[in-house]
Amino acid sequence: MCTFIINWEPGEQWPLLLAANRDELISRAWKKPARHWPDRPEVIAGHDDEAGGSWLGVNDHGVIAGILNRKNSLGPMPGKRSRGELVLEALDHADAVEAATAITHINEKAFRNFNMLILDNRDAFWLKKAGNDRVKCQPLPTGISMLAAQELNDMTSPRINHHLNKLRSIKTPNPELDDWGNWSNVLASRTCEVKEDPLTAMNIAPTSGFGTVSSSLIALPNDINQKPIWLFCEGTPDKNKFLPIYF
Structure with a gap:
């Protein structure tokens, strides 16, 4: 039940802004983003100690990849590969187009359902695997979008229904000034979007063995010489x- 907030403005000084909350079993061990994979020295990503993959990462080419479970697909399943492998697969590529193309050609039967973002400073894609369908890929619209366990900008998601229009009406972050205040406040919100259901909050309190375990704020520059x-x-x-x- 993780959540992504995306501001996609191609051609701007910072064309891609991303905010993310990771919601996970508290007992599932992980490490913060770093260069954890000797065979992938160009990849900086969080490390899932249980399955060896990742939920969110960036490579030295400026590609971002992040993955979410879709509704009713939390956790591993016997006979299925870890979806965290797909983040590493995407980050093996030098641009978002190549990475998205590679993910659309996976054996979809090998993985549980997922939503995925693959982004660089030129292209941005939402990919989904739902049911027995092949992986579908579509470009992100410009402006602010949200993605959780359903469809992109899906107002049946309590989080998206509560926050999306507000995010579109407030000031967007300015990463050069380290001004993320509005977005970081949204990530920190404990407001239950469905009364008495703490799992509908953006920031899930870790009181039942499951909750928000980490958050990220990422900005990609238009200038390839800027990190x-x-x-x-x-x-x-x-x-x-x-x-x-640090990159």
């Missing part, structure tokens, strides 16, 4: 600081 910005919060974003990940 991305990644601020990472280890723990719930209402109680922990965002600190830089």
Whole structure:
């Protein structure tokens, strides 16, 4: 039940802004983003200690890949590969077009359902695997979008229904000034979008063995000589600081 917020403005100084909350079993061990894979030295990503893959990462070519479970597909399943492998597969590529093309050609029967974002400073894609269908890929619309366990910008998602229009009406972050205030406040929100259902909050309290375990704020520059910005919060974003990940 993770959530992505995306601001896609191709051609701007910072064409891609991304905010993400990762919701997971508290007992599932992980490591914060770093160069964890000796055979993939160009990849900086969070490391899932259980399955060896990742949920979100960036490579030295400026490609971002992130993955979410779709509704009713939480956790592993016997006979299925970890969806975290797909993040690493995408980050093996030098641009978003190549990466998205590779993911659309996977054996869809090998994985549980997922939503996925693959992005660089020129192209941005939402990919989904739902049911027995092949992986479908479509370009992201410009402006602000949200993605959770359903469709892109799906108002049947309580989080998206509550936050999307508000996000579209407030000031977008300015990463050069380290001004992420509006978005970081949304990530930290404990408001239950469905009364008495804490799992509908953006920031899920870790009181039942499941909750928000980390958050990210990422900005991709238009200038290829400029490095991305990644601020990472280890723990719930209402109680922990965002600190830089160094490239």
